[in-house]
Amino acid sequence: MSEIKPVVAILGGTGGLGTGLARRWAEAGYQIIIGSRSQDKAEEAAADLRTLMQARGAGEVQVLAMDNVAAAKAADIAALTVPFAHHASTLLSVKEALQGKILIDVTVPLVPPKVARVQLPAEGSAGQIAQNLLGEGVNVVSAFQNVAA
Template sequence: MTDSLPTLAVLGGTGAEGSGLAFRWAYAGYPVIVGSRTAEKAQAGAAELNALLGKDLVRGMDNLSAATAAQIVILTVPYSAQKSTISDVAKVLEGKILVDVTVPLVPPKVNRVTLPAEGSAVEAVQKMLGAGVKVVSAFQNVSAHHLKDLAHTVECDVLVTGDDIASREIVITLANAVGLRGIHAGPLCNSVVAEALTSVLITINQRYKIPGAGIRITGLPEQS
């Protein structure tokens, strides 16, 4: 069954969010590659995940090799590194799906909504890459905090936006595979809502002294 699942490369997969998502996808049976600026750091990150998984399921490579080897590429780096990381791998993304998890936070005031001049962070990436890359935005509201604790049900819906509906559907499958609920949230420009919402969730975390507030969309049928 694993053979039929696409290979996922998580660029910046050594960090908090990327390693958590990589861990959950590997546990769900996806072939996963952790990407990093250096192969050594990627391999160390993969080894940590394999130790948690109890099996050698995750590989580690530099970001370019990881993006080359994968069918779906997930970007999990800080906003300040988003464009440079995309530039490094752009030449191997043609024909692939890029899932951008970036939130345009501006430290230190990460609890204030700040949006780029382009509208949303992800629209700038789609512009850089052109129509040959199907860019989808997702997972901005999923806190890294509990992702490596399989006993913890992460209570957060995933707003999935993108201009290509089939690619959005594939990313919804990725969300559902790790116990989240992916929801069609419209074209890529709507990503601005998910990106902005993260600062609100950070504010809620701070105010209520909790690690991972999430969002739920109500009114949907059970299987949507």
């Protein structure tokens, strides 16, 4: 009997970190949803992931493409992989869809022009900002800030 794994949505999943995490979770057998503000960008990233996985001999993988809100609704677990500049606005757009779920926030507070150095916000971390914005109905985990795409 095969284990039923949770569905993982990667919100803002079309960039390097999002696609890197999607690939690794797909390799581990998770169904992946690539979320984006743009359906076209999500479709392109999902198609690229399917092609890559087939080229690696992984066969068919379950990768869907949706806008961020639909992805958050359809997922059991979501990962947020947007730049800090889009962190709060993305969280607010998916707040209702994430209630009762786990959010893995990989955001690092890098603020131009000093993007080579973390600039801690008053709240202490991007993860704490996420928890404050989403409320107690979402379990926020801060992780993967050092995982290369």
